[in-house]
Amino acid sequence: MLSGTAFALIGAALAVGLAGIGSSIGVSKAGQAAAGVVSEDPSKFMKCLILQLLPATQGLYGFVIGFVVMLKLNIFGGSMADLTPYSGLAMLGACLPMAISGLLSGIYQGKVAASGIALVAKRPEENIKAVVFTIMVETYALLGLLISFLAVYLPTYA
Helix, strand or coil, X not given: CCCHHHHHHHHHHHHHHHHHHHHHHHHHHHHHHHHHHHHHCXXXXXXXXXXXXXXXXXXXXXXXXXXXXXXXXXXXXXXXXXXXXXXXXXXXXXHHHHHHHHHXXXXXXXXXXXXXXXXXXXXXXXXXXXXXXXXXXXXXXXXXXXXXXXXXXXXCCC
């Protein structure tokens, strides 16, 4: 059986990896839409870029959770914590809200951003509405970040 520390590191890897995948897919979808708009009207570059960047935040949130797990394990302090398998599984479970919400919200935020970019193509003056629509999806990534952060950071794992 894996050690508890290994389970915790798997949780950190899932939070970073899955949230990063979600962001990559979302940024890619929005970037494809943005490239089409900017090819027709280069003056819309900044409005499109802002919308394309929004799905990237899930990857950053996943990185934060991975970093907090490593701090909890004292990886940077020289003597890594030796968690029991139960504690390691608990920490892995604590990472899952960020991993899952980061993956899915990154993908769906990219879809909303791509639609927002289509809105900017037709009505550039409505770009703030497109940003608001896109940010609404962000709420669920933030909730995943908050729950994972509290679940990883607050308990004492032994």
